[in-house]
Amino acid sequence: MRTISALAFTILLGLAPAGVAAQEEGRPALSEDPDGGQFLFIPGIGKIPLSPGMRGLGPAEPPEHSPSPRAAPKAAAPPPEPPLSAGERQARDMARLFARLAGAEDEREAQGAASAILRRWAQSGSDTVDLLAARALAAEQAGAPTLARALLDYIVVLSPYWPEGFVRRARVKASEGDVAGALADLETAARLEPKRFDALEALGTLAEKAGDKKRALDAWRKALEINPRGPEAERGVQRLRLEVEGQPI
Structure with a gap:
């Protein structure tokens, strides 16, 4: 061989x-x-x-003639999301603000989130209602509660599902001594918008002054669930809890 x-x-x-x-x-x-x-x-x-184990023969074609591996196909880009409507954007922004309010690390941060929420609630979405509300506020600040209340009566008729109108009218009614009417308006506002912590805080204050401490305690607690850093609601709960419910066994 x-x-x-x-x-x-x-x-x-x-x-x-x-x-x-x-x-x-x-x-x-x-x-x-x-x-x-x-x-x-x-x-x-x-x-x-x-x-043993030796490779006897090489590739059938020289390396330079070997077909190059195909690149993996790129994943198709997801279709763009449809633009949000004005109502959807507002709901998204409010959800973020309420998340900030609930998770605020101190009272200052909570006040910032609460103020931003109140500013958005003050917008009715109607130029006519906004104009009447501005005039009612000017009359209230000028010491003309009768005129302010008359304008607010028109507002709640024109926009019965706008909680802000009832909150403002309740404030004017309370200044005139109409506590029962103010409490009714605050209850309406809290029913229309269950997260109206400002209406619940005002409801607690008026209910306590009226001697309805259980009603006041319930309102304070609901307000604290929404705004855990609300100082007025926190003090109200601490003040009335033992008096209304007694010492726990």
């Missing part, structure tokens, strides 16, 4: 694979020995035993 140099053997190991037909065509072929093991058969040279 002929022998080949190490360089020639290396070259032969990189040749294309073939079967028995390759041997017939005079090309190198990788075969198995009946006694076990593999060998490389080269026409004109003979069998060349291969070590």
Whole structure:
């Protein structure tokens, strides 16, 4: 049997694979020995035993001719979300403000969030109602509660689902001594908007003055659930809890 140099053997190991037909065509072929093991058969040279695990033949094509792997297809970009309506934007902004109010770390941060919420509640969405509300506020500040109340009566008729109108009218009624009417307006405002912590705080104050301490305590507690840093509601709960419910057993 002929022998080949190490360089020639290396070259032969990189040749294309073939079967028995390759041997017939005079090309190198990788075969198995009946006694076990593999060998490389080269026409004109003979069998060349291969070590276990040795790769006998290289790729069928040179590396430069190998097809390049295809890039993974890019994931399709999600379709753009539809723009929010004015009402949806307002609801989103209010939800964020209430989250800030509930998670405020101190009273100052809570007051900032509460003020922003109150400013949004003061917007009726109607130019006519806003004009009447501005005039009612001017009359109230000028010491003309009768005129202010008359304007606010028109407001709650024109916009019966605007809680701010009832809150403002309750304030004017309370200044005139109409405590029952003020309490009724505050209850209406809290029913229309259960998160009206300002209406609940005012309700607690008036109810306590009227001697209805249980009603006042309930209002204070509801206000604290919305605005945990509300100092007035916190003091009201501390002041009335034992008096209304007694010492726990």
